[in-house]
């Protein structure tokens with residue numbers, strides 16, 4: 001299996017060659033040259049597999065340059081009940097992604113039972129093990145530089161902690177994350193993890209990362225890498241749980257399922273799109289945004305209009321606060337019939353701060369084939385949905401999952417009767433205690449092992465928003 005760029009002007013590469021990088025050299029994103037197909041016989045054989053075995057079946061279709069026995073060892077080591085143990089009481093942690101039925105035909109797929117209590121652990125834990133394996137094979141090392149407003153940074157740190165050949169330098173806005181998120185990251189004792197709190201906003205952190213990455217000499221000299229949401233291996237790892245969720249919500253492979261996905265950078269739902277393209281019987285992909293509705297606007301109107309960073313609203317589902325959806329180009333490539341020249345034309349406008357408009361084009365006519373619907377959710381919707389889920393089902397959900405459930409319910413009222421709806425649970429409520437208090441007037445519970453997390457000693461370097469100072473810090477430790 002080789003990977004090609006959505007912009008069509010970079011040579012095809014193998015999986016391990018795109019694993020450690022970000023964008024393709026031509027500025028595009030990597031995708032498989034063709035989506036591997038899943039036969040009915042395979043679906044039948046996969047239905048009863050435990051998570052790690054299913055993950056191996058799916059991933060070996062995408063990863064053909066790691067020997068089968070090595071890939072198996074990596075996958076088995078990644079998806080253990082021990083790592084994904086923070087499930088709801090009464091659920092089986094060895095399911096890795098247990099399914100909770102809210103009412104007949106409406107389910108919650110728990111994806112947030114990993115070490116940082118957000119779905120990003122599902123892919124990031126695999127990435128940590130893949131990085132270590134490939135770096136060791138090649139006798140190389142890497143220094144990962146990232147910026148986080150919360151979930152991504154902690155997932156990356158917990159995936160990379162203690163890994164040979166890997167150091168992590170993670171920038172976060174000083175004083176702006178929740179106490180829980182801060183404690184999660186800053187209490188890690190591992191010598192290869194460096195937390196840098198920047199006196200500024202998340203955008204200042206991201207600007208520093210960009211300017212360090214644009215310094216080609218520094219980047220090469222200190223082997224600077226990234227683990228951002230456009231990494232193909234993260235998307236591939238996420239494809240697995242769409243299969244798992246499908247099997248859990250159905251009795252036979254004649255049935256169809258709809259998935260509702262709280263979306264920001266289009267990474268999670270992109271994996272759902274890939275699963276459907278492989279042949280998983282997906283009736284509908286329900287995309288939910290918060291007040292930052294760039295993607296909802298596209299799927300309703302055919303106009304993709306990324307916002308200026310300054311226009312991005314700060315909301316109570318902060319991990320979905322995006323101005324443009326970095327993975328959306330992958331879907332656009334398929335919508336364009338995989339014509340890279342068309343994607344280049346669309347993105348020549350996007351990269352210049354503009355938009356593109358598919359109204360009246362053949363692409364608009366093709367859009368329904370891809371089976372997306374979308375909707376938005378507001379702060380008031382979020383609170384009402386958290387309350388309703390608690391009162392009606394006795395299930396506590398986080399603000400992002402509430403956005404997904406809200407849009408799922410709107411679609412269920414309008415949409416395909418009889419098709420089970422699976423809402424992806426993207427984080428646990430304890431990460432966003434303030435909104436839970438506002439909705440319910442009570443504290444979210446937390447896993448017993450995480451009691452007292454905030455009281456642990458913390459390691460963090462507080463710095464001004466100064467590129468030179470960050471570079472000097474890295475140079476002294478890389």
Ligand SMILES: *Cc1c(COP(=O)(O)O)cnc(C)c1O
Nearest residue numbers: 151264265266267268319426427
């Ligand atoms: C990252 C994140 C999202 C958005 O996922 P995308 O892949 O960026 O669409 C939603 N909810 C939570 C809790 C997240 O951490």
